[in-house]
Amino acid sequence: MRIPVPPGSASDARHAPVTWRPADEAARTARRARLLLLLNVPLAVWYFGWLLQPGRIGNGFLYAILITAEVFNLAQAVGFWWTCASARAPAHRPAPREPVDVDVFIPVYNEPIEVVEATVVAATGITGARAIVTLLDDGHRAEMRTLAAQHGVRYLRRRERTGAKAGNINHALGRTSAPFVAIFDCDHVPDPAFLERTLGHLDDPEVAFVQTPQYYANAGRGGVAAASWSQQALFFGAIAMGKHGAGGIFCCGTNVVFRRSALEESGGFPEDTVTEDFELSIDLHSRGWRSVYVPEVLARGLGPEDMASYVSQQQRWARGCLSGIGAALRARLPVRLRAQYLLSSLYFLTGWSIAVYMALPVVRMLTGAQPLGGVSADQFLLHFAPYFGAALLTVALAGGGVYTFAAFALAAASFWIHIQASIRALLRRPARFVVTPKQGSHRPQPRIVAPALAVMAVLAGTAIVRVAFDQQPGMLNNAAFAALHVTVLLVGVWAALRPARTGRAPAPSLTTAAAEA
Amino acid sequence: MGSVAAAAVGRLVGFLPRSARAQAGDQLMVASGQMAAGIGNLAFLVIAARILAPSEFALLASFLALFLLVQLFAESISSGSALVPELAVAARVRVGLGGLALGAVVAVAALPLSSALGLPVELVLIFAAVCPVAALLALARGGLYGRRRHRSLVVSLVSEPAVRLSFGVALAVQEGPVGAAVGILMGALVALAVSRPFDVVPRSAAGAAPTRWPGSMLASFVLLAAVQTQAVAVANGLLDAEEAARFAAAATLGGIAAYATATIPLVLLPSAARGDRAATPIAVGAAIGIGATAVLVTLAAPGLLIDVVLGERYASAAPLAAPYMMAMALLGVVRVLVAHLSATGGGATVLRLVGLAVVVQLSLLAWLGDTASGFVAATLVSVALLTVTLGAQALAPPRLPDAAALRAMLRTTAAVVAGITLVGVAVRLFIVRGLWVDEAISVAQANMGLGAMLDEIRATDVHPPLHHVVLWGTVRVIGDGELAVRIPSLIAGALLVPMLFVLGRELYGRRTALIAAGLGAVSPLLVWYSQEARMYGILTLLSLVNVWALVRALRTGDTRYWALLGVSCALTAWTHYLALIQIAVLALVAVAGLAAGRRDRTRTARQARGMAIAAVIVVAALVPLAPYAADQFRANEIAVEEGAAQLRAAPAQAGAGVSDSETAPSIYSLITNFAWALWGYHSDAVMLGVGALWPLAILFVLAMLGRGGLRDSAVPVVVVAGTAGLLFLVGLIQPSLFEIRYMIGVVPLLVLLAARAVDRLGDGRRVVTASAAAVLAVTMLVGLGDQQLNRDNPRIFDFAGPLREVSRTAVPGDVLVYQPAWMEDVVAYYAPRVPAEPLRSADLPAADGRGAVFLVFADIGPRAQRLDTAARVQEAREDLVRERSLVRTGGGAQVHTWEYR
Incomplete structure (x- = not known):
């Protein structure tokens, strides 16, 4: 079925065909992950059984830091293996024969009108229910009102713009009445079959919401867009299907359909957080509601195209998810669901472990101190290499090859965002919505990645200076580690230093959040 | 005999299309003129050497060196005017004025130059006069090339030595070196006069002529002149006098190949610019033909050649003559490729590659430049690398519009693979080590009668006898000289290069295949065992054939491939007993392949029949080998028991200090073997350093994330991992056996996988792929240089x-x-x-x-x-x-x- 297209927007990347079909891979992903568990678990035991022996301690402080980082990563890895091994795609359930009313919300703040128009036009073409499309305009723009009138959709604006996107939706909930509510970010063009593919799951009265993937149609433009899509594809592929299998898929804020009664029971979207979708999901699950993930591309959006957009997005996610740790710990959740939420939240501490790995060779080259003592490289490799290799193989195979080096490097180069976000969360500094400038920038943005550049300078400088004076294998080994980190960081920040020179279509904002102090 | 050959050539030429025949005729005519000119110039030198006193002749030689330098750089002007003869006309005045300006500068600085160069002022002033003449002559000759006035060109080429031999000789008798130099100047002037410098050239009817000078091409030819001369230029500074003299002698001889092929790209340029598809293959063929002839002649009698051309006192330069000649022969091919690519729109890329070659050569000279051999190696390696990269560039046409273009591309592909193979042969012929213990044992065995040799091997050796029998045969035919006994390995090593291409194309496609062939040509370990009179060269080739036959058999189900697999495996088993490990792994892969396709019963039945045939062949081959091996095993046991551990088998793990052969294999020995496999043998200190760089392997593994290709690579990956893994287990019992030479069959597969990784790294971006391939090739070349020339390499024994x-x-x-x-x-x-x-x-x-x-x-x-x-x-x-x-x-x-x- 074709998505209705507004005149003049045929070249919009969001109307290009989609080839990514994670549902087809669900069974294979789970099978591979389970098979690899047979390899991963003994190899992890083999490595940690060796690493945790008292005889391995070199410098006690560094050893403690290393062990903390390694154990954290192991926990994340085990969580990943478990999640992937649970991967499952739900069987299709047909939509109700009797058409039902569904409120379709499109929150808007300051996005370009042509971006919003494509979404509005597509939303009016949704079939399988009586879709009542409402444009929730927090930007108070007359052209949005005109746009709504032009396409025959409802238009809502509120006087007090509190609570950002969550407040905007809650305001609309109070003025609409359909039993189901679908939400699309204004740059996500819904497929006509969106409700046909999702509403059937809401026949089950215990299901609060049905989530679908957040697909980046502009990944083909390369650079940040491609790398961030690769990260998304791993999440909305193997991980989200695994979370569905474990019963813990959470709402991702867009491309989702809710049961109104569930929302009302929870009191709507929480307005005191930057990740309202995440915390709403915790609340719903703690109230006994269930969630379903349909791994089909039923809406096509636009991912960040430059480093500033990506950093802004990651800062919001990291800050929000880390703040959600408390909610996940406090909520009355089954252990597996609590574990899933904690895994998702704690992922944003990964930056600390990356910082540790980058610091260790510098410390070794400058002071000679190292975490492990009395250990030959041969012994270390014998225990570490198989564990590391198998873990990486699992990412490659369970992810179906979607996770790329560029995605890994971009994540690694974002280590400082995690550190910044966790410190802010620890200090209880208020979270701020920042309207991310989503127009892909053609200019270099070195300031955005300054922390990563500084770390690269330290790593490279230390390695060059020290190797100039000492070419012993131990020094070369640490210099090689430094080179490894520098290369990964360089690949990660490259898009900020040399943005793509090709012309781009205007990229809209991913967020519809209002700026709030 | 001669008439038969002429008839054969005639018949061959008769099969060529008309345009190709015309091209071949043009090339032949101009090359003949160039040869005649070369002989004439040489004759002038010989006569001058006789009539001038040695000190005077030395002055003339210095003058000629300056003249040659100017000519080399002026060649870029020739190339420009050959490509754009219309603009060449317009540039006459500018070029003339530029030459005059240069001449004026030289004339003004005559006194200090005279002192600095040790030349009389008169000679410097004559040289100043030569500058504008040489520039205009180059321009005029270029115009003749561009307008295809080949007869006039030949007249111009030949007139120069003719004047030298007449007036020059006469003046030399009268005035000494100054007179000879005047004769040289006169020769240039006459050549200029007959080159029709004032012809008016009509603009092309189609009006498609370029409107500006091909600057990048000109710059490329200037840089090529630098590649040819910079080693000579710095030799006196970096080498001691004796070594510098050796290198100068080799360079003088090598100059013959460069000179003889100099006209080929210039004849090619206008035709290539017109899109004549036959022109480039003909030109490449001509360059290869002339170059190969020069190399073969040098290989056959380097000492004699040195003696005739330079005199007996340069005899020590004989070992350098052939490799340097190869470098210059390849430079001839490079010039053709530069001309082709520049004429077809790839000038900027060519300029970058040639510039890179200049840098690589300078780096290698700085690194290896303490001996004349190092100088030769640096030049050969950099030119070979340039040949490969330019060849790959020439092989990458943008789109193929029709079947004819596809056929043309295939022909070009074949030519490039042949070129890469030639590079591989050249590199392999650059042998700098004598026979070592094992090789000498093999030679001694091969000098016995066949029966006696087989009995001897049965009683005292630990290897199956196939290589020995081959060597026995070659010794009977070509003797037991150092090069002769290595011929079987050299041939196998040379064949390995196209075989890598064949397997690479089968598994991945043309681009990966070409990269693999290029890497295989310079792979240090493959080169090493191509130069050893032992079984490892043949073993490597057979191992690769095994994998190719298996892949073809699994893909096509064709019984012929199964039969080939059986025969090839049988030969492998008769070459080295440890090859049975690889054969076992191949059998497992075959069974797995059969199981994977079991749903198609007809196909499976066919495959099973084929596999049975292969198995029968292998078993049939192993049956007679088994008692032979059993006797060897018993003899070995008895010898060990009697304490006579002096079996003819050489000590294993010679010089493998890093991977300690006397303790069980470890991860580090695995890393060491991997480093050996890709970058060759090095000193223990280097290997320790290389081993310490293992974190970079993490980078490589990470870089492969999301690039796919695992399925395509399943067979080579399983064969490599399976063979190495099983040998690792064997090594736990007998540590000395876990060594790369006992799994040498995995080395070409690793090279192939490296090529695949490089290609995938680019992910369709040719620049990234080319850069990654170049970086890998350079690291391999560095490894090759260190392996071959560093005397601290514990594998090198100078007996x-x-x-x-x-x-x-x-x-x-x-x-x-x-x-x-x-x-x-x-x-x-x-x-x-x-x-x-x-x-x-x-x-x-x-x-x-x-x-x-x-x-x-x-x-x-x-x-x-x-x-x-x-x-x-x-x-x-x-x-x-x-x-x-x-x-x-x-x-x-x-x-x-x-x-x-």
């Missing part, structure tokens, strides 16, 4: 030098004593006429009272044995010094000699 020296100085009554006893055959090979025997603990050899004792000791074998041997040699030296005087010490890499009289 040849010391033993030849002993052989040269020994007189009747002298005796040679060696230790360890394994050296028996290598001693017999290099010092066959000197009475020799191993050092025994009880008594020293009974050289008669007046005779000298040469004590030769090789630091070889397992560590404990080496210590024991060294102690024994020390005792012997103490005994000898009581009765005689130590008159000389010497030796080479890991070989020590003492002469007592």
Whole structure:
């Protein structure tokens, strides 16, 4: 079925065909992950059984830091293996024969009108229910009102713009009445079959919401867009299907359909957080509601195209998810669901472990101190290499090859965002919505990645200076580690230093959040 | 005989299309003119050498060197005007004025230049006059090339030496070197006059002529001149006088190949610009033909050539002549490729690649430049690399519009693969080490009668006899010289390069295949075993054929491929017993492949039949081998029990200090073997450093994330991992067997996988792929240089030098004593006429009272044995010094000699 297209927007990347079909891979992903568990678990035991022996301690402080980082990563890895091994795609359930009313919300703040128009036009073409499309305009723009009138959709604006996107939706909930509510970010063009593919799951009265993937149609433009899509594809592929299998898929804020009664029971979207979708999901699950993930591309959006957009997005996610740790710990959740939420939240501490790995060779080259003592490289490799290799193989195979080096490097180069976000969360500094400038920038943005550049300078400088004076294998080994980190960081920040020179279509904002102090 | 060859050539030419025949005719005519000119110039030099005093001739030679330098750089002007003859006309005045300006500068600076160059002022002033003439001559000749006035061109080429030989000689008799130089100037002027410099060139009717000079091409040709001359230019600064003279001699000889092929790209340019598809293959063929002839002649009699051209005192340059000639022959091919690519719109890329080659050559010169051999290696490697990269560039046409273009591309592909193979052959022929113990043993065996040899191997060796039989045959045909006994391995090593292409294309496609072939051409370990008179070269080739046959058999189900697999595996088993490991892995892959396709019953049945045929062939081959192997095993056991561990089998793990052969294999030995596989053998210190860089492997693994290709690579990955893994297990029982040469069959597969990784890294971006391939190739070339030339490489044993020296100085009554006893055959090979025997603990050899004792000791074998041997040699030296005087010490890499009289 074709998505209705507004005149003049045929070249919009969001109307290009989609080839990514994670549902087809669900069974294979789970099978591979389970098979690899047979390899991963003994190899992890083999490595940690060796690493945790008292005889391995070199410098006690560094050893403690290393062990903390390694154990954290192991926990994340085990969580990943478990999640992937649970991967499952739900069987299709047909939509109700009797058409039902569904409120379709499109929150808007300051996005370009042509971006919003494509979404509005597509939303009016949704079939399988009586879709009542409402444009929730927090930007108070007359052209949005005109746009709504032009396409025959409802238009809502509120006087007090509190609570950002969550407040905007809650305001609309109070003025609409359909039993189901679908939400699309204004740059996500819904497929006509969106409700046909999702509403059937809401026949089950215990299901609060049905989530679908957040697909980046502009990944083909390369650079940040491609790398961030690769990260998304791993999440909305193997991980989200695994979370569905474990019963813990959470709402991702867009491309989702809710049961109104569930929302009302929870009191709507929480307005005191930057990740309202995440915390709403915790609340719903703690109230006994269930969630379903349909791994089909039923809406096509636009991912960040430059480093500033990506950093802004990651800062919001990291800050929000880390703040959600408390909610996940406090909520009355089954252990597996609590574990899933904690895994998702704690992922944003990964930056600390990356910082540790980058610091260790510098410390070794400058002071000679190292975490492990009395250990030959041969012994270390014998225990570490198989564990590391198998873990990486699992990412490659369970992810179906979607996770790329560029995605890994971009994540690694974002280590400082995690550190910044966790410190802010620890200090209880208020979270701020920042309207991310989503127009892909053609200019270099070195300031955005300054922390990563500084770390690269330290790593490279230390390695060059020290190797100039000492070419012993131990020094070369640490210099090689430094080179490894520098290369990964360089690949990660490259898009900020040399943005793509090709012309781009205007990229809209991913967020519809209002700026709030 | 000659008429038969002429008829054959005629018939061959008759099959060529008309345009190709015309191209071939043009190339032949101009090349003949160039040859004639070259001979004339040489004759002028020879006559000048006779009529001038040596000091005067030296002055003339210096003048000629300056003239040659100007000509080399002016060649870029020729190339420009050949491509754009219309613009060349317009540029006459500018070029003339530029030449005059240069000449004026030289004239003004004549006095200081005279002092700096050690030339009389008159010669410097004549050189100043030459500058504008040379520039205009280059421009005019370029115009002749561009307008296809080849007859006029030949007249211009030949007129120059004609004037030199007439007026020049006459003036030289009268005025000495100044007169000769005036003759050279006159020759240039006459050549300019007959080059029709004032012709008016009509603009092309189509109006498609370029409107500006092809600057990048001009710059490329200037840089090529730098590649040809910069080593010569810096030789005096970096080398000591003797080595510089050796290199100069080799460079002079090599210049013949460069000179002889100089006209080919210029004839090609206008045709290539017009899109004549036959032009480039003809030009490449001509360059290869002339270059190969020069190389073969040099290979056949380097000493004679040096003697004739330069005199006996340069005899020590003979070993360098062939490799340098190869470099210059390849430079001829490079010029053709530069011309082709520049004429077809790839000038900027070519300029970057040639610029890179200049830098690579300079870097290599700085690194290897302490010997003339290093200079030759640096030039050969950089030119070879340039040939490969330009060849790959030439092979990448943007789109193929029709079947004819596809056929053209296939022909071009074949030409490039042939070119890469030629590079591989050239690199492999650059042999800098003599025979070592194992090789000498093989040669000694091959010199026996066939039956006796087989009995000997059965009784004393540990290898199956296929390579020995091959060597036995070649020794009968071409003798047992150092190069001759390595011919089977050289041939196998050369064939490996196209075989890598074939397997690469089968698994991945043309681009990966070309990268693989290029890497295989310079892979240090593949080169090493192509240069060893042992079975590993053949083993490597057969292992690759095995994998290709299996892949084809699994993909097509064709019984012929299964049969080929069977035969190839059988030959592999007859080459080395440990190859049975690879055969077992291949069998598992075959079974897995069969199981994977089991749903198609018809196909599976066919595959099963094929597999059965292969199995029958292998088993049939193993049946007669089994009792042979059993006898060898028993003999080996008995020998060990009797303590006579001096089996003819050489000590394993020679020099493998990093991967300790006497303890169980470890991860580090795995890394060491991997580093050996891709970057060759190096000193222990280097290997420790390389091993420490293992974190970079993490980077490589990460970089492969999301790039796919696992399925395509399943067969090579399984064969590599399976073979290495099984040998690792074998190594736990017998540590010395876990060594790369015993799994040499995985090396080309690793090269192929590396090529695949490089290609995937680019992910369709050719620049990234090309850069990654170039970086990898450069690291391999660096590894190759270090492996071949660094005397600290523990695998290099210089038996040849010391033993030849002993052989040269020994007189009747002298005796040679060696230790360890394994050296028996290598001693017999290099010092066959000197009475020799191993050092025994009880008594020293009974050289008669007046005779000298040469004590030769090789630091070889397992560590404990080496210590024991060294102690024994020390005792012997103490005994000898009581009765005689130590008159000389010497030796080479890991070989020590003492002469007592």
